[in-house]
Amino acid sequence: MPELVLGPLVRCAEATSVAVWVETDVHTHVTVRAGDVEASAPTFAVHGHHYALVVVDGLPVGEPTPYELSLDDTVVWPLTDSPYPAPVLPTINPETPLRMAFGSCRTSVPHDEEGNSTHGIDALRAYGLRMAGVARSTDDPEEGEIRWPDLVLFLGDQVYADETSPQMREFIASRRSLEEPPGTELKDYEEYAHLYRLAWSDPATRWLLSTLPSAMIFDDHDVRDDWNTSLSWLRDMQATSWWHERIVSGLTSYWVYQHLGNLGREERDVDPVWQHVVGHEGPDELDLTPVLDELSERVQGDPTAYRYSYSRTFGTQARLVVVDSRAARVLQPERRSIVDDSELAWLDERLRGDVDHLLIGTSLPFFLASGLHHLEAFNEALASGRWGRRAGRVGERLRRAVDMEHWAAFQEGFRRVSDMVIEVAAGQRGEAPGTVTFLSGDVHHSYVAEAFSTRAREREGAPALRSRLLQAVCSPIRNPLPRGVRVGTAFLSRRVAAPIGRTASLAIGVPPAPLRWGYVEGPWFDNNLATLEVQGRGLRMWWARGEVVDGHHDLPSLVEVADITVDPPATAPSPVRREVAAS
Structure with missing residues (x-):
């Protein structure tokens, strides 16, 4: 009898359809029944593993429908002895205010006292326990039901291929010697599947x-720390005996486990890999391995060979544009960009107004703390040889040593996207949204920043910005910074650090930034998961963490960390209004 190995995962939800992803132990037929609607699909194989994506269509708009999942006519989900409520397929109602959870950076260690002491409480798990009604929350309403998110957006580092847990290292050791490169890091697809x-x-x-429903995008640890930081980093990796297998396995497994479920109906219809799946005929299982591995190899030499970015529209209230800021980089020292020309052209088409909110998901924060932003811009100029080849080598070592590889360290891409965003906010690309909000992770602390026109733009009489420009960061879900590192991070977040960085960037000839910005809340360092809710042309955002009560490490409560209201631009008396103090 076939068995369910992993999942089901509810992935892309639209007005009347939901995609359901599973991994099984053998080739089988997967069927999903939700009310009067039924859909099925055969599995396809990748490196000896078996998967299916079942698209259930004809569901009621904006309503959750309980479902069951069968393998060859045997119901395998929900589990018969499950303590959790019946799973549902929730569709999206574009007329209902969007509510979306988001966050990044989640390590996979046990949820016991030892795991919680080293990595903190998993905020995603605490969120799930509260949604299921198994655990409580400090802010539960006295009456009525809680409205949970329409979807969750994972902004990178869903898995750590380079910083493995004892459980993952045990699996690796059962297959090969840990003395064999790459040691305790992942080597191939089989190890990714286990991770x-x-x-x-x-x-x-x-x-x-x-x-x-969930949407996802990768960041560096999904492959390796500092992935595509610079050309010298890439050449060092390519010189190893294991990198080629790692990157091909990483991208192939990413397509299977994360990217496929990101695609909506229109994107699936034109996706070349998915067309191999739906176009397969006959009783034998499709082996997608050669197609995916060949694609992953091509992407290494030509990032335009495949696009991992995607977008989704929620009626007129919001457009979500999720950006690949890792695989599509330009790494030539004489011309660096965090996204290449093809990706910039794709963004240029989608960064438009005529919605209440333009949401831009990028794993790396677009607006870093001002001091850190200017230091990264200085470092890029230094590493590019602005002060000579010897100083350039020093700059490159610093770039890799302290992770100077965010948007700020790729000034061309930063400035071109800034120009697009400014035009959106000024109403030059359709009606200006209430907010243009970047949603990010990566940096292992959370904050909210707001950007404004520069004084130079104002003096030049440039069109006024009619949208609020925001950066909201939620990181980590579970992987806190060491306390010593928090001190340095907090310093760089303060205004005192900004003049230092700006002086350095001016000294090396970095042009002034197209916008000015600063923190309005944060940073805070909890493991947490954030939630965003559309409130007309304003937003509400809140962050929540898990907390152990009475020693029950397996049943943490959900505790609010911060609650922030962003007023519409026409009525905004101050940058944000803070409801609850952050820890």
């Missing part, structure tokens, strides 16, 4: 992902 199993198989997390 995803560790990340998504905890019962509470598994239930959450089976009932809450």
